[in-house]
Amino acid sequence: EDQVTQSPEALRLQEGESSSLNCSYTVSGLRGLFWYRQDPGKGPEFLFTLYSAGEEKEKERLKATLTKKESFLHITAPKPEDSATYLCAVQDRAGSYQLTFGKGTKLSVIP
């Protein structure tokens, strides 16, 4: 059974204070690892897909990296508008193409 564990559950940062969110996963074979951002009362918003260990992707202040066991979402010099819950999900090569999500990390960036 695929498993995704995200840490920390919540993270409080000062504006400009860089940090990283962790996503540890267990799958029989990884097809893709996805990062989403979710604002209160809204559906998840797609950020990145990573396919193989060593891959990195960047978007504005966010950078996602992938190893064989975990992924990191690095946030550089965050701003208050980066406050949201960040969800990690994996897609297994076996079976259907469903995403298995972690519980998310709630990020708060204080001005």
Added chain:
Amino acid sequence: EAGVAQSPRYKIIEKRQSVAFWCNPISGHATLYWYQQILGQGPKLLIQFQNNGVVDDSQLPKDRFSAERLKGVDSTLKIQPAKLEDSAVYLCASSLADGAYEQYFGPGTRLTVT
């Protein structure tokens, strides 16, 4: 490009009543998903359609939940009868096709069962 549309946005019902949710995916997206997101949890897949055929409904409580996707476009998810534990946000997502394609989510329907 218009996103995934869902309605209603909010619904409050009493237990044992029935409820239906509607979803219209992004134009041209062949694959449609329904997820259940309980407060404080990540979304959990209920059912996946490829065009108008079911690909995966292994986690759908079939004694009370049903879904259809007529004509391979929009979809309806129904709960009958509802239980207290069905209180959650029901999210619809779509993707171009099966595979490692990103899924795009709608705003969700928040269901409260009293």
